[in-house]
Amino acid sequence: xxxxVFQKEEALLHSYGGSDRGGHYYGSLSSRHExxxxxxxxxFMEAEGEVLESDASQEAPSLNIIGxxxxxxxxxxxxxxxxxxxxxxxxxxxxxxxxxxATGELTALVGTSGSGKTSLLDVISGRSTGVTTGVVSxxxxxxxxxxxxxxxxxxLQADRLLPTLTVRETLTYMAYLKLPGHFKPSxxxxxxxxxxxxxxxxxxxxxxxxxxxxxxxxxxEKRRITIGVQLLKDPDILLLDxxxxxxxxxxxxxxxxxxxxxxxxxxxxIMSIHQPRSDIFRLLDKIAxxxxxxxxxxxxxxxxxxxxxxxxxxxxxxxNPCDIYIDLTSVDRRTPDQEVKTLKRAKKLCAxxxxxxxxxxxxxxxxFGLSQYDSEETQGTxxxxxxxxxxxxxxxxxxxxxxxxxxxxxxxxxxxFIFLPFFIxxxxxxxxxxxxxxxxxQDRLGVIYQASQVPPYMGIVNxxxxxxxxxxxxxxxxxxxxxxxxxxxGVYYVHCLPFNIISSLVFSGILYWSVGLNPDLVSFGCFxxxxxMLSQIGEMVTVSIMGVxxxxxxxxxxxxxxxxxxxxxxxxxxxxxENMPTVLQWASYIAVHKYSTAILVGNEFHGxxxxxxxxxxxxxxxxxxxxINTYYPHALEHxxxxxxxxxxxxxxxxxxxxxxxxxxxIPTLH
Ligand SMILES: Nc1ncnc2c1ncn2[C@@H]1O[C@H](COP(=O)(O)OP(=O)(O)OP(=O)(O)O)[C@@H](O)[C@H]1O
Numbered sequence: 001x002x003x004x005v006f007q008k009e010e011a012l013l014h015s016y017g018g019s020d021r022g023g024h025y026y027g028s029l030s031s032r033h034e035x036x037x038x039x040x041x042x043x044f045m046e047a048e049g050e051v052l053e054s055d056a057s058q059e060a061p062s063l064n065i066i067g068x069x070x071x072x073x074x075x076x077x078x079x080x081x082x083x084x085x086x087x088x089x090x091x092x093x094x095x096x097x098x099x100x101x102a103t104g105e106l107t108a109l110v111g112t113s114g115s116g117k118t119s120l121l122d123v124i125s126g127r128s129t130g131v132t133t134g135v136v137s138x139x140x141x142x143x144x145x146x147x148x149x150x151x152x153x154x155x156l157q158a159d160r161l162l163p164t165l166t167v168r169e170t171l172t173y174m175a176y177l178k179l180p181g182h183f184k185p186s187x188x189x190x191x192x193x194x195x196x197x198x199x200x201x202x203x204x205x206x207x208x209x210x211x212x213x214x215x216x217x218x219x220x221e222k223r224r225i226t227i228g229v230q231l232l233k234d235p236d237i238l239l240l241d242x243x244x245x246x247x248x249x250x251x252x253x254x255x256x257x258x259x260x261x262x263x264x265x266x267x268x269x270i271m272s273i274h275q276p277r278s279d280i281f282r283l284l285d286k287i288a289x290x291x292x293x294x295x296x297x298x299x300x301x302x303x304x305x306x307x308x309x310x311x312x313x314x315x316x317x318x319x320n321p322c323d324i325y326i327d328l329t330s331v332d333r334r335t336p337d338q339e340v341k342t343l344k345r346a347k348k349l350c351a352x353x354x355x356x357x358x359x360x361x362x363x364x365x366x367x368f369g370l371s372q373y374d375s376e377e378t379q380g381t382x383x384x385x386x387x388x389x390x391x392x393x394x395x396x397x398x399x400x401x402x403x404x405x406x407x408x409x410x411x412x413x414x415x416x417f418i419f420l421p422f423f424i425x426x427x428x429x430x431x432x433x434x435x436x437x438x439x440x441x442q443d444r445l446g447v448i449y450q451a452s453q454v455p456p457y458m459g460i461v462n463x464x465x466x467x468x469x470x471x472x473x474x475x476x477x478x479x480x481x482x483x484x485x486x487x488x489x490g491v492y493y494v495h496c497l498p499f500n501i502i503s504s505l506v507f508s509g510i511l512y513w514s515v516g517l518n519p520d521l522v523s524f525g526c527f528x529x530x531x532x533m534l535s536q537i538g539e540m541v542t543v544s545i546m547g548v549x550x551x552x553x554x555x556x557x558x559x560x561x562x563x564x565x566x567x568x569x570x571x572x573x574x575x576x577x578e579n580m581p582t583v584l585q586w587a588s589y590i591a592v593h594k595y596s597t598a599i600l601v602g603n604e605f606h607g608x609x610x611x612x613x614x615x616x617x618x619x620x621x622x623x624x625x626x627x628i629n630t631y632y633p634h635a636l637e638h639x640x641x642x643x644x645x646x647x648x649x650x651x652x653x654x655x656x657x658x659x660x661x662x663x664x665x666i667p668t669l670h
Contacts, residue, residue: 062268063101063124063237064137064366070094070116070123070293072130093119093130095293098359100366101270103236106256106263106283109272110322111290112330117272118157120290121239122668124270125154127479129668138237149481152237153230157245159222160476162401162469163211164408167204167225171195174229176397177482181390195231199224199258208408220251224258231262238262240271249277256280278320287322291329292343294350299358311352394483398491402470406499412466416499420458420507420535423450427511434516436610438620441627447515448600449573452593455504455531456563459538462496464556467543475666485661493540493654500535504528518604526603526639530596533646537592538563540653547660550667563593570594576631592649595642602628602635 073088094116101107109117122128124136126145136143138151161170171192179188196205201224209225210216217225223243230238243259244252256276260283263269276284281301289297297304305315308325315321329346332338353359389397406412427450434440434447474488508528511517517527541562546555568574569584570591577588588594605624612620621627628635635642 062103062139063270064135065097065099065124066135066137066366068094068097068099068120068123068132068134068136070119070128070130070132072119093293094123096134097293097295098363098366099288099295099298100362101268101286103268104263104266105285106260106269106271107286107288108276108280108284109270109288109290110274110276110326111296112326113274115290115330116293117290118241119293121154121241121270121272124148124237125152125239127154127668148237151235152239153233153235153480155227155230155238155240155243156476157242159226160473161209161222161225162405162473163209163214163216164405165401166206166208167201167217167221168192168196168206169404170209170225171228171232173397173401175232176389177394177477178233178480179389181388181393183389191232195228198231198262199228200254201225201228218251220247220255223247223255227255227259235267237268237270240269242273243271244273244276244280249279252277253279253283256283260285275326276322278322281320281322289325289329291346291350292331294347295359296329296346296349296353297325297358298353298362303358307353307356307358311349311356391487395487395491398483398487399495402491402495405470406466406495412462415462415465417503417506419461420455420503421510423454424507424510424514428514431515433514436608438610438612441610441621444517444604445573445601447511447517448597448604449567449571451508451511451527451531452534452571452596452600453563453567455507455534456538456541456592457560458503459500459535459540460542460556460559460563462499463539463542463546463559464552467492467546468552471546478666486658489543489654489657489661492543493536496539497536500539501532504531504535507531518606518608520607523603523606526599526643529643530599530603530646533650534592534596537646537649537653540650540657544653544657544660547657547664550664566591566593571597572631573597592646595645595649598632598635599639599642599646601632602639606636 070093072091072093074091075088097120109120111117119128123132124143126143126148136148138147141147165173172188175183175188175192179191183191196202201221204217204221208214208216209222227238227240227243238259240259244255247255256271259269259271263285273280281287284301286299287297287301287304288295297307299307301321304325305321308315308321308328313325313328315324329349330342331346332342388394406416427447431443431446434443470488470492474485477483478485478488505528508524508531512524512527517523538559542555542559545559545562546552549555549558569580570577570588570593572594577585577594580588605627608624610620610622610624612622621630625636
């Protein structure tokens with residue numbers, strides 16, 4: 001420990017401290033030693049003596065990982081046991097990794113499924129959910145989640161793009177969300193064009209992305225767009241999880257060639273890949289083989305065969321070394337005997353690597369890299385100050401994107417405008433034109449029941465059709481730190497309002513005058529307002545319930561049940577509320593239909609006079625106001641109050657959707 005450089009490194013690492021949940025998400029060097037899960041020792045001490053002899057002309061590594069362990073908790077048992085009652089099993093996903101990555105290099109993380117490649121990228125990018133110990137540093141400084149989100153961009157395995165937008169539109173909207181507010185539209189267009197050119201997307205720039213039904217760009221082009229989205233911010237570090245998965249050999253080769261070009265232009269690029277073909281292998285600057293969360297090799301591709309040959313595993317002629325050595329380090333879990341045998345071999349290979357001079361050189365480079373930045377100015381954690389776009393710009397951009405998405409999607413658009421009015425012919429056929437005889441009282445109640453039941457259902461249908469795709473995109477963009485949950489829900493609320501107003505106007509306008517409801521213009525206005533509010537409430541309740549149940553089917557069933565129950569129990573149209581059991585009478589107070597029906601009944605019957613056959617005059621309800629006083633006693637005097645409650649409902653369900661999303665959190669996306 002006499003070595004001055006190493007002492008400084010120790011001091012720097014100790015000063016980081018902190019826990020996984022704090023501002024610094026990697027533990028200190030001391031916690032690394034405590035949390036070590038194997039008996040394998042990192043030969044820091046051997047490296048220490050040689051640090052000052054390290055070749056100073058060597059390029060300083062940028063991203064260093066020192067003694068990184070990552071532990072997650074797995075819940076064991078069936079879901080119905082409840083998450084609180086299920087026992088939790090601790091799983092060590094990454095075990096004491098020491099790695100170094102340099103700017104200007106493309107490094108591939110390879111290894112069999114479950115070896116820890118994605119988890120390592122999650123930890124580096126600051127998206128891990130488990131407990132992390134050890135140190136990740138960039139340019140000599142302890143990384144925080146915030147810092148890594150600013151400096152790095154992470155391309156997930158799955159493309160999450162809106163199928164209705166063109167390639168250029170997708171990148172332009174993302175540029176508005178990602179780039180600082182001082183970027184003018186002309187700067188943004190220039191930036192987007194540069195990314196389109198860099199990613200080789202010029203020939204499809206004006207094409208729609210497309211989806212399962214409408215054919216758009218190819219799978220490889222989608223991958224390039226996803227990568228392009230992450231390049232808009234011009235990140236120092238680009239992380240990619242399986243960028244070639246699902247691509248044919250030719251497209252995969254070209255994609256990796258683009259990544260290598262990017263790296264050679266001055267970026268630090270790390271990608272995970274299952275089993276690179278030999279043509280891809282040749283494009284890599286570094287390769288890391290992971291197995292059982294440990295490092296079996298990290299070095300240049302040309303070091304691989306000599307290294308494995310030196311530990312007793314040569315590569316047959318004309319074979320892809322990657323295929324051979326990934327298989328060699330894999331654990332075969334098909335039979336217990338095979339598992340024991342291959343696990344032993346994998347552990348032996350990991351231990352052998354840590355005793356090899358390539359590994360010692362890695363440790364020297366880590367220490368050398370840390371010493372490069374160990375100056376007064378770079379002490380501590382410095383986070384790049386990045387100006388975000390202004391709130392109105394973000395809001396406007398999201399709103400435009402959502403509206404374009406709906407307008408371009410024939411199904412969503414027709415759903416928004418046509419579903420609600422679609423009910424009109426059915427209701428007209430069923431009831432015909434209302435007169436003012438005694439039977440018309442029952443018929444009017446039928447129209448009121450339909451007018452208060454159908455709009456929330458249409459809200460549910462529209463919410464289920466549109467919201468999930470936008471929510472998936474939101475999860476992705478939220479993880480990139482682009483905007484908040486409140487902004488997303490606010491934009492969704494504002495975007496659906498005009499659609500609900502237009503469809504409610506059409507629905508109410510035709511229905512009201514066709515069947516001949518109360519011909520008073522104020523009553524007509526109140527009728528429209530109730531229909532708009534019910535549509536909006538229906539859609540926002542669906543959004544809230546989809547926050548509770550991420551399963552769309554479950555959420556739509558639950559929302560339908562809620563509104564059915566509300567209509568049956570609280571409208572008073574099927575059974576008078578006073579005749580119901582006390583518990584249901586109380587429950588009706590929280591049901592939206594109690595207030596909407598009272599408004600619609602008061603609105604419809606006020607001032608109407610009904611005819612009555614002379615012989616049955618005593619059983620007749622001659623005045624509409626008498627009907628109101630008998631069955632909805634306070635409907636007229638509480639009209640304003642009921643409207644305020646309905647307005648409060650719209651706000652309450654919005655707040656509920658926000659709270660639910662906050663409590664449920666954002667799922668880890670892959
Ligand atoms: N949050 C988590 N909860 C439970 N298990 C986890 C969690 N994160 C990772 N694991 C487990 O850790 C192991 C490594 O997962 P990881 O996704 O990193 O592997 P991988 O090498 O990327 O695999 P693949 O190539 O199949 O994507 C797996 O067994 C996985 O189930």
